[in-house]
Amino acid sequence: MQKILSLLATALLISGLAFYNQNEEAHSFKTWQKNFNKFYTSNEETYRQVIFNQNVELINKHNSNPNKSYSMAVNQFADLTDEEFQSMYLGKPTYVKIDNIELSKGNTLGDADWASKMNPIKNQGNCGSCWTFSAIGAVEGFLAIRKGFKGVLSEQQLVDCAVDAGEGCNGGNSDLALDYIAEVGSVYERDYEYTAKDGVCKVKQGKVRIAGRENYGPNEDAIKKGIQNYPLSVSVDATYWKFYNQGVYDGACRDDFHNHAVVAVGFDYAGNWKIRNSWGEGWGEQGHIWLKPGNSCAVMTRVDGAI
Numbered sequence: 464m465q466k467i468l469s470l471l472a473t474a475l476l477i478s479g480l481a482f483y484n485q486n487e488e489a490h491s492f493k494t495w496q497k498n499f500n501k502f503y504t505s506n507e508e509t510y511r512q513v514i515f516n517q518n519v520e521l522i523n524k525h526n527s528n529p530n531k532s533y534s535m536a537v538n539q540f541a542d543l544t545d546e547e548f549q550s551m552y553l554g555k556p557t558y559v560k561i562d563n564i565e566l567s568k569g570n571t572l573g574d575a576d577w578a579s580k581m582n583p584i585k586n587q588g589n590c591g592s593c594w595t596f597s598a599i600g601a602v603e604g605f606l607a608i609r610k611g612f613k614g615v616l617s618e619q620q621l622v623d624c625a626v627d628a629g630e631g632c633n634g635g636n637s638d639l640a641l642d643y644i645a646e647v648g649s650v651y652e653r654d655y656e657y658t659a660k661d662g663v664c665k666v667k668q669g670k671v672r673i674a675g676r677e678n679y680g681p682n683e684d685a686i687k688k689g690i691q692n693y694p695l696s697v698s699v700d701a702t703y704w705k706f707y708n709q710g711v712y713d714g715a716c717r718d719d720f721h722n723h724a725v726v727a728v729g730f731d732y733a734g735n736w737k738i739r740n741s742w743g744e745g746w747g748e749q750g751h752i753w754l755k756p757g758n759s760c761a762v763m764t765r766v767d768g769a770i
Contacts (some may be wrong), residue, residue: 491519499539511542518542522706533710533753538746540705548705551589552742553722554634557698559764561719566757567683570734575691577728578739580607582615584750586743588659590632595621596741597696597724598640602649602673604694604726605769616671617655624664631661637696637724638767641676645769648672679766683757686766687730694728694739698765701725704740704752711735711753716760727762736762 492512495501503511522535540548582603587596595618606612622631625643629635648669655666679686679695689695700716701723707714729737734756744750754762 492516495537495541501542514544515542518706525706531710532713534708535706536708538706538708539743543705545703545705549702549722552587552591552593553701554591554593554724556700556720556722558720559761561681561758561761561764563681564718564758564763565680565682565684567687567734570687570730570732570756572684572687572691572730574731575687575729576731576737577604577608577690577694578737578751580604581694581726581728581739582607584739584744585618585657585741587618587741588657590622590659591634592618592622592632592659593741594629594635594637594640594724595619595625597637597698597726598644599649600726600739600741601637601641601694601696601767602644602671602769604728605673606671608693612671614671615652616649617652617657617669619652619657619662620650620655620664620666620669623662624667632659633661637698638676638678638765641673641696641767641769644669644671645673645675673769675770676767677770679768681758681763681766683734683763686727686763687734689766689768690727690730693768694726695766695768696724697727697738697762697767698724699738699754699760699762701740701760704747707747707752709748711755712760713755718758718761718764721761721764727766730756738762 492515518541525535585596587593599616599618603616621640625640628639628643649671650666650669679689698721700721703715726739727736728739736754738752740750754760
């Protein structure tokens with residue numbers, strides 16, 4: 464009888480723990496929903512909570528590994544599957560040749576960090592317009608450092624008007640967007656506000672221009688010397704950046720294709736790249752990610768700067 468009572472007590476304890484964990488997960492999900500202003504239909508909410516719980520488990524497992532050089536965080540993407548995240552926030556993979564990459568033998572250039580000189584981190588939202596944020600970020604950085612420019616320029620103008628450079632929220636080319644700004648000019652964001660969706664072109668001509676763009680060959684020292692002058696537009700493979708929080712990213716990524724455009728704003732004494740993203744300042748290190756030296760996540764395969 465005592466053995467039966469013992470087994471029953473154990474079963475009740477396990478049942479209670481399971482109930483507690485379910486309540487704890489539900490509470491965590493509700494808190495996250497409130498923090499990130501997430502709203503669903505009743506049917507979708509159940510599905511999203513399952514995905515959220517799976518993602519939280521993945522994040523906790525990663526962070527418990529002492530050998531990882533970066534941490535993850537529960538952020539605005541916690542209710543998305545990998546496939547959903549990639550389709551919403553990344554472009555189509557563009558394969559590149561990497562047989563001509565010239566790596567540094569060691570960083571002898573010191574460091575550089577333009578993050579504090581840039582405008583506040585922006586958020587592209589649910590629109591594949593990263594190419595416009597990469598181009599505008601590079602132009603704003605160039606003009607701020609070289610000309611003392613303090614304006615905020617419009618990504619939406621590129622989304623709606625730069626049809627030869629991209630397909631709006633369906634992706635595009637940052638290098639061609641720089642060409643567009645050199646030829647046509649950029650307008651201020653206050654005059655052409657960002658909507659995170661495709662629209663009809665309202666203002667083609669802009670008063671803010673650059674002389675053109677300079678392409679930096681896949682030479683690590685040359686790229687870093689360029690960054691010492693001002694931020695550069697780069698393309699990367701960001702497939703698995705979803706939950707990056709802080710540290711030097713050493714997770715999965717490929718060096719022979721890119722699906723996301725960002726801005727290289729600096730590097731440290733170890734040669735790690737500092738990258739400005741367009742997923743809001745709540746993502747990563749106040750909107751930034753650190754990549755290992757070399758062609759990490761294809762960061763050296765497409766590099767352009769304003770001139």
